[in-house]
Amino acid sequence: MGFPKSIETLVNEFMKYPGVGRKTAERFVFYTINKMDKESTKNVAEALVNMKDNINHCKVCNNLTDDEICFVCSDPKRDESTILIVESPKDVFSIEETADYKGLYHVLNGVLSPADGVGPEEINIKSLWDRVTNKKVSEIIIATSSTQEGETTALYIKRVLKDLDITVSRIGYGVPVGLNLEYADNLTLSKAIENRKKL
Amino acid sequence: MGFPKSIETLVNEFMKYPGVGRKTAERFVFYTINKMDKESTKNVAEALVNMKDNINHCKVCNNLTDDEICFVCSDPKRDESTILIVESPKDVFSIEETADYKGLYHVLNGVLSPADGVGPEEINIKSLWDRVTNKKVSEIIIATSSTQEGETTALYIKRVLKDLDITVSRIGYGVPVGLNLEYADNLTLSKAIENRKKL
Numbered sequence: 264m265g266f267p268k269s270i271e272t273l274v275n276e277f278m279k280y281p282g283v284g285r286k287t288a289e290r291f292v293f294y295t296i297n298k299m300d301k302e303s304t305k306n307v308a309e310a311l312v313n314m315k316d317n318i319n320h321c322k323v324c325n326n327l328t329d330d331e332i333c334f335v336c337s338d339p340k341r342d343e344s345t346i347l348i349v350e351s352p353k354d355v356f357s358i359e360e361t362a363d364y365k366g367l368y369h370v371l372n373g374v375l376s377p378a379d380g381v382g383p384e385e386i387n388i389k390s391l392w393d394r395v396t397n398k399k400v401s402e403i404i405i406a407t408s409s410t411q412e413g414e415t416t417a418l419y420i421k422r423v424l425k426d427l428d429i430t431v432s433r434i435g436y437g438v439p440v441g442l443n444l445e446y447a448d449n450l451t452l453s454k455a456i457e458n459r460k461k462l
Numbered sequence: 463m464g465f466p467k468s469i470e471t472l473v474n475e476f477m478k479y480p481g482v483g484r485k486t487a488e489r490f491v492f493y494t495i496n497k498m499d500k501e502s503t504k505n506v507a508e509a510l511v512n513m514k515d516n517i518n519h520c521k522v523c524n525n526l527t528d529d530e531i532c533f534v535c536s537d538p539k540r541d542e543s544t545i546l547i548v549e550s551p552k553d554v555f556s557i558e559e560t561a562d563y564k565g566l567y568h569v570l571n572g573v574l575s576p577a578d579g580v581g582p583e584e585i586n587i588k589s590l591w592d593r594v595t596n597k598k599v600s601e602i603i604i605a606t607s608s609t610q611e612g613e614t615t616a617l618y619i620k621r622v623l624k625d626l627d628i629t630v631s632r633i634g635y636g637v638p639v640g641l642n643l644e645y646a647d648n649l650t651l652s653k654a655i656e657n658r659k660k661l
Binding site: 265266267268269270272273275276277279280281282287289290291292293294295296299301303304305306307308309310311312313314315316317318327328329330333334353356359360 | 478489507
C-alpha cells in the first residue's frame with residue numbers, strides 16, 4: 264500500500280512535466296500539503312486552466328497571445344518593413360528581451376524536417392507569403408536555429424521569396440559574447456571564422 | 463513587454479514550488495501549451511484541488527489519508543502492541559516501502575525546537591499519551607531523525623513515558639547498507655562504531 268489515492272494521482276500528474284521524476288513530483292505534492300493553503304492551491308489550478316483556455320496564436324504572426332493580435336503586431340510603433348522569422352513563440356520573447364529589434368515577427372511553429380514528415384504545409388509558411396506580398400516588406404531576417412532542419416528551412420524560405428524585391432538575410436552565427444574561445448564548439452568556431460568582419 | 467498575462471501568471475504560480483526557477487517554470491508552461499491538450503491540463507488542475515480538498519490527517523496516528531482513518535490504523539492485521547514514532551507522514555510511506563514493519567505509527571508532524579518556538583504543544587505528542595495509556599502498547603520505537611531536534615524529541619518522549627511499563631527504543635544509526643566507508647560522514651561513522659554488534 265502506498266500513498267493515499269489523492270496524493271498518488273497528483274504525483275502522476277506532476278510526473279508528466281519534463282524533467283520531473285517521481286521524487287520531484289512527491290516533493291511538489293508534499294509542498295502543496297505542508298506549505299500551501301487551499302486558496303493558493305486553487306490559484307495554481309486556475310492559472311493552468313485559464314492559460315490553456317485563453318492562450319492562442321496571433322492571427323497575423325502566429326506568436327502566442329491572450330488576444331486576437333499579439334502585442335508586437337498591435338503596436339503601431341513597430342517597423343512594418345522588416346519581418347524576423349523564428350521557429351517558436353519562445354524565440355520572440357527571447358529577442359524582445361534584448362529590446363533591440365523594432366520590426367515584426369513571423370512564427371513558423373516548427374522547422375522543415377522531411378525525415379519526420381514535416382513539410383511546408385505543416386509549418387506556418389503560407390501565411391508568410393500572404394504577408395510579404397500584401398505589405399510593404401523590404402527585409403526578411405531568418406532566425407531559425409543553426410541545425411540541419413533550421414538551415415533547410417532558411418534555404419527553402421529564401422527560394423520561395425527569390426522573385427520578390429525583398430532582402431532575405433540570416434542572423435549572424437559566431438562565438439557568443441563573453442564566452443572564452445576554449446568553450447566554443449568546433450562548428451561555432453568555424454562559423455565565427457567564416458563570419459569574420461574587417462576591423 | 464514580456465509574455466502574455468496568462469503565461470506570466472502561470473510561470474509565477476509554478477515558481478512557488480521548491481527548486482523551480484524561472485527557466486524551469488517557463489519550460490513547464492510551454493510544455494503545457496505545446497504538448498498537453500485542454501483535457502489533460504484540466505486533469506492536473508483537478509488533481510491539485512482534489513488532493514488539497516480530500517487529504518487530511520488520520521484521527522488516530524496523524525498520518526495523511528483520504529479517509530477518517532489511515533490505511534495502517536484501519537488494517538486489523540497490524541500489530542497493535544508496537545508504535546513507531548516518525549516526524550512526518552512521508553517517513554511512514556518510506557518505512558512502508560520496506561514492507562518489514564508490521565506495527566502502527568504515530569506521526570508527530572514536527573520535532574521539538576525551542577529555538578524556533580516549537581514546544582510539546584505544537585507537535586502531536588499529547589495524542590500519543592492518550593494512545594499508549596488507553597491501549598495495550600508494549601513498545602515504542604522512536605524514529606525521529608538524528609539531528610539535534612530529533613534527539614531532543616526522542617529524549618523528551620522517553621521521559622514522558624518513563625513511568626509506564628513500555629519499552630522505549632530508538633532506531634539504529636550506522637553506515638547505510640551498500641555504502642562504501644569512505645563516503646560516510648564522521649558522525650555516522652562514530653555512531654556505527656558505537657552501535658557495533660558482536661559477530
